């Protein structure tokens with residue numbers, strides 16, 4: 001019961017609901033399939049960390065269902081469920097290791113905590129990240145602390161990584177190295193060639209998600225906004241830079257379904273969300289239409305107005 005097969009979702013959660021005074025997480029669904037990187041985005045205070053903590057059983061839910069590697073959040077948080085914890089690597093935006101420990105002592109601590117601990121892999125990750133094993137955790141910069149946390153999370157051989165702002169504070173080179181490590185992690189396959197690992201990754205650095213995510217889940221003020229394949233946004237969608245008269249012309253043409261027209265009014269004109277920029281360019285070759293990014297899509301979906 002507490003095991004998932006290679007094909008089963010690593011995270012399957014629906015209707016996640018948590019009430020705090022002045023804030024409610026309401027009806028959030030999260031699915032992470034093997035082989036998938038799910039980017040988790042939203043404004044500050046939108047409820048991403050609350051969702052992650054609920055999935056990990058660190059806070060109780062008021063409503064909703066969640067299964068993480070076949071475990072309920074409550075079972076996952078239970079100190080007795082060592083096997084479950086070994087399969088989930090977690091990195092928060094602040095380092096949660098005791099500050100007085102030297103990095104080499106962290107390795108020893110982890111070896112005792114996880115039967116799956118890969119000491120050689122940990123050493124190799126420390127070298128790759130330029131982390132001095134003699135250095136104390138409290139003396140690490142923020143970026144170095146994140147690299148150490150990631151090295152720990154990856155070195156107990158989890159099937160699922162849950163990262164909450166884990167790439168914040170990394171320099172561009174470290175960023176690339178971390179993204180490469182995450183790509184390698186999700187590329188792992190079982191003997192039959194099926195993907196086995198997955199990642200749920202909250203981030204404000206949407207360029208990271210552009211590079212690595214398969215799907216992007218967005219919440220705003222605790223409510224789901226979209227859950228969409230990244231390629232649909234980045235490869236297919238566009239932003240048309242129009243004037244009011246052109247917008248009217250586009251609306252009348254039916255090239256974009258009337259209910260799907262979403263705009264942002266700018267000082268210089270009107271930006272229009274284009275679901276298929278290639279089809280749009282054929283119909284309106286004289287209207288500039290740029291590639292869409294996750295940032296812009298978020299802004300359209302959260303702040304944009306419908307145009308009917």
Ligand SMILES: Nc1ncnc2c1ncn2[C@@H]1O[C@H](COP(=O)(O)OP(=O)(O)OP(=O)(O)O)[C@@H](O)[C@H]1O
Pocket residue numbers: 020021022023042043044045046047048049050051
């Ligand atoms: N223990 C708590 N008690 C009361 N309110 C809380 C508690 N934890 C979180 N909140 C509130 O829940 C809301 C969502 O916070 P959360 O940390 O989940 O947002 P977030 O999307 O992760 O934000 P950020 O991007 O800034 O990290 C905020 O309004 C926050 O103040």
